[in-house]
Amino acid sequence: xxxxxxxxxxxxxxxxxxxxxxxxxxxxxxxxxxxxxxxxxxxxxxxxxxxxxxxxxxxxxxxxxxxxxxxxxxxxxxxxxxxxxxxxxxxxxxxxxxxxxxxxxxxxxxxxxxxxxxxxxxxxxxxxxxxxxxxxxxxxxxxxxxxxxxxxxxxxxxxxxxxxxxxxxxxxxxxxxxxxxxxxxxxxxxxxxxxxxxxxxxxxxxxxxxxxxxxxxxxxxxxxxxxxxxxxxxxxxxxxxxxxxxxxxxxxxxxxxxxxxxxxxxxxxxxxxxxxxxxxxxxxxxxxxxxxxxxxxxxxxxxxxxxxxxxxxxxxxxxxxxxxxxxxxxxxxxxxxxxxxxxxxxxxxxxxxxxxxxxxxxxxxxxxxxxxxxxxxxxxxxxxxxxxxxxxxxxxxxxxxxxxxxxxxx
Numbered sequence: 001x002x003x004x005x006x007x008x009x010x011x012x013x014x015x016x017x018x019x020x021x022x023x024x025x026x027x028x029x030x031x032x033x034x035x036x037x038x039x040x041x042x043x044x045x046x047x048x049x050x051x052x053x054x055x056x057x058x059x060x061x062x063x064x065x066x067x068x069x070x071x072x073x074x075x076x077x078x079x080x081x082x083x084x085x086x087x088x089x090x091x092x093x094x095x096x097x098x099x100x101x102x103x104x105x106x107x108x109x110x111x112x113x114x115x116x117x118x119x120x121x122x123x124x125x126x127x128x129x130x131x132x133x134x135x136x137x138x139x140x141x142x143x144x145x146x147x148x149x150x151x152x153x154x155x156x157x158x159x160x161x162x163x164x165x166x167x168x169x170x171x172x173x174x175x176x177x178x179x180x181x182x183x184x185x186x187x188x189x190x191x192x193x194x195x196x197x198x199x200x201x202x203x204x205x206x207x208x209x210x211x212x213x214x215x216x217x218x219x220x221x222x223x224x225x226x227x228x229x230x231x232x233x234x235x236x237x238x239x240x241x242x243x244x245x246x247x248x249x250x251x252x253x254x255x256x257x258x259x260x261x262x263x264x265x266x267x268x269x270x271x272x273x274x275x276x277x278x279x280x281x282x283x284x285x286x287x288x289x290x291x292x293x294x295x296x297x298x299x300x301x302x303x304x305x306x307x308x309x310x311x312x313x314x315x316x317x318x319x320x321x322x323x324x325x326x327x328x329x330x331x332x333x334x335x336x337x338x339x340x341x342x343x344x345x346x347x348x349x350x351x352x353x354x355x356x357x358x359x360x361x362x363x364x365x366x367x368x369x370x371x372x373x374x375x376x377x378x379x380x381x382x383x384x385x386x387x388x389x390x391x392x393x394x395x396x397x398x399x400x401x402x403x404x405x406x407x408x409x410x
Contacts, residue, residue: 010372011157012035012158014036014038014128015170017041017297021164026123030324031123036130037130038150047192051113052101052109052308060318075112125187133152138174138176140297184285186282187235188309189280191278194276197223198261201218206218229271232257235281284304284357293334303315355393
C-alpha cells in the first residue's frame with residue numbers, strides 16, 4: 001500500500017481550530033505541509049475555561065516562540081477565596097495559589113482557553129487555510145488519499161486527515177466508531193460559561209465549597225471583565241441529553257446543581273443569558289490506537305485526560321508537537337510516522353490519565369481552616385487543594401528541528 005504521494009506538498013486536513021488543532025497546524029506548516037483547517041464555529045471559539053501550560057508543554061511553547069506571549073496573556077490571578085456554599089460567607093483566602101492555576105511560585109502558566117487559541121491562531125498566521133462554519137460529513141480513504149465531503153464546502157481530496165475536534169470528535173465517530181466505545185465517564189458534569197462579573201472579582205478566583213467539594217468557581221482577570229464560571233454536579237450514572245441543545249443543557253444544570261445559597265442561585269440566573277456556554281460530563285478518551293489508515297487523532301479526540309487534573313491542554317500541545325514531528329520525519333511512510341507517534345506518547349498519556357482517574361475517584365478530604373469556627377449545619381473545611389505542579393508528568397522531547405523548512409516536497 002502506497003501510504004503517501006510525494007510529487008507535491010502534502011495536503012492535510014485538520015478538523016478543529018482547537019488548541020490541539022492549531023498547535024498541530026503550526027508545526028506542520030513549519031515542516032512544509034499544506035494545511036487546511038475546518039471548524040464548525042464561525043471563527044476561533046470564544047469563552048472556555050482557564051487552562052494551564054505545564055511541564056513539557058512549556059518547552060514546546062518555548063520552541064514555538066510563544067511562551068512569552070502566553071505569559072503576557074495569562075490570567076495573572078492574585079489569589080483565591082473559598083466561600084461556604086451554604087451560608088455564602090468567605091471561610092478562607094490566600095495569595096499563594098489558586099485552585100485552577102496552582103501555586104504562584106511555579107513556572108506553570110494559566111491562561112483563558114480563547115486567549116491561548118488567539119495566540120496559536122496568530123502564530124499559524126496565514127500559513128493555513130480555514131473553512132469556518134462547516135463540518136465534515138463523510139470520510140472515504142483509499143491507498144492514495146482521503147476523500148472528504150463537508151456540510152457546505154465542496155468535496156476535497158487530502159493526503160491525510162487529523163481529528164483535533166475534542167472529546168466528542170466528529171472524525172473519531174466517522175472513522176473509529178461511536179463515542180461509547182472510547183469515552184470513560186468519571187462521575188461528574190460541569191458547565192463552563194461566561195457571565196457578568198457579579199461578584200466584582202479583580203484578578204481573583206472565588207470557589208464555592210460544600211462538604212469539602214468545589215461546586216462552583218468564578219474567575220475574573222479584571223474587575224471590568226466578564227467572569228468565567230464553572231458549575232457542576234455529580235451523577236453515579238451518565239445522563240441522556242442532546243449534546244447540541246444548549247437550552248436543554250442549561251435546564252439540566254439548573255435542575256441538578258443544588259441551590260445551596262443565594263449566590264449559587266444568582267450564578268444560575270446569570271448563566272441563562274450566557275452566549276458562551278459549554279456543558280459535558282467529565283470524561284477521558286481511552287483508545288488502543290490513535291490512527292487508522294490515513295486518519296489520526298490528536299489531543300482530547302484521542303486521549304483526553306479530563307478536567308480533574310488540568311493536564312489536557314499541556315498534553316494536547318505536546319501531542320501536536322510529537323505528531324507533527326513524526327510526520328515530518330516520515331512523510332513518505334504514514335504507518336511508521338503514526339507508530340512512532342504512539343510509541344513516543346503512549347506511556348506519557350497513560351500516566352496522565354491514570355493520575356487523573358485516581359484524583360477524580362479519590363474520596364474528598366477536607367482540612368480545618370486555622371482560626372475557623374465549625375458549625376454543624378454548614379461547610380466547615382476548605383478543600384485539600386491540590387498542588388498541580390506535583391502532578392506534572394515529565395517527558396523527554398524528541399528533537400525534530402532538522403526537519404524545519406525542509407518539508408515533504410520530493
